[in-house]
Amino acid sequence: MKPFLLTGKNMLPNLDIVIDTQDYEVDMKAGLETLQGASEATLSIVETLVTGKVSQRHRGARSVRTILKKTFKGSYGQIFSVEISDEELLKEYKKIGNPIFIELMSYFMKESLYLESPELSTKAQKIVDNLGGTAEALIKKLRISSMENIHKVSTTFDHDVKIRYRKSLNEKLVIANFNKTTVLALQAKESEKTTDIVASITRLNINTGNGRLLLKGAEETVAFGFGIEYKEVRLEAKKKFSENLDYNNGIDSDKWKFLKVIARPIMLRDGKIVKYIVTGFYND
Secondary structure, three states: OOOOOOOHHHOOOEEEEEEOOOOOOOOHHHHHHHHHHHHHHHHHHHHHHHHOOOOOOOOHHHOEEEEEEEEEOOOEEEEEEEEEOOHHHHHHHHHHOHHHHHHHHHHHHHHOOOOOOOOOOHHHHHHHHHHOHHHHHHHHHHHHHHHHHHOHHHHHHOOOEEEEEEOOOOOEEEEEEEOOOHHHHHHOEEOOOOEEEEEEEEEEOOOOOOEEEEEOOOOOOEEEEEOOOHHHOOHHHHHHHHHHHHHHOOOOHHHOOOEEEEEEEEEOOOOOEEEEEEEEEOOO
């Protein structure tokens, strides 16, 4: 199949990766590993969105690939883009569109590091919902190698890294930031012990059971999920969580209702909890 050339309105977005250095240069080995991580993560997200499956091997030059473009002055920066040469896959991408792709790219990168992202637009949320368990599989894949590689210059030389969408010559939108703090999420371990928590549900994916909750008295939300496939979760529990979200939606936080939940925490080495795996709840 001949490559389908992307021109004009069909062009996929130009992206860049910026390594925060003062002298416009970076260690070559660490820099290349960071670029590789950015490429792997971008390809994994694109391929999942256009095929509906998480590929264990990237299609490379055959269908979907990342292309290095020019560098630029300032902190060390490299422009790159995605090229889709398969016409059917390109059609799937065009259904998504650049704005939604950028939104989802940011979402999946942040989710892989247990970071809260802005609430998705209706179209983006529908795409995530339709992916079902594939969305969680993609997030897990990103954690395995892509995120570790992206952080290489952060862990080795303490340089911050960001991936941006070059919307126009003068407008660059930051998709995700990486540093020596965000990399700690990759070392998170699930506790064998359960704990009781009191929390309100602030976000819930009704297809996967993943979401975010706010502990009573806390200011920052924490990710949560279930230890079994969501389809195996009892209907009573599903209703309990969705009803709590519905009740609290749109009212002042001092009037929120809370759930008493049994969960296993996923913690960083310093004890910070980045996610709860729900195993049960208490009836009122």
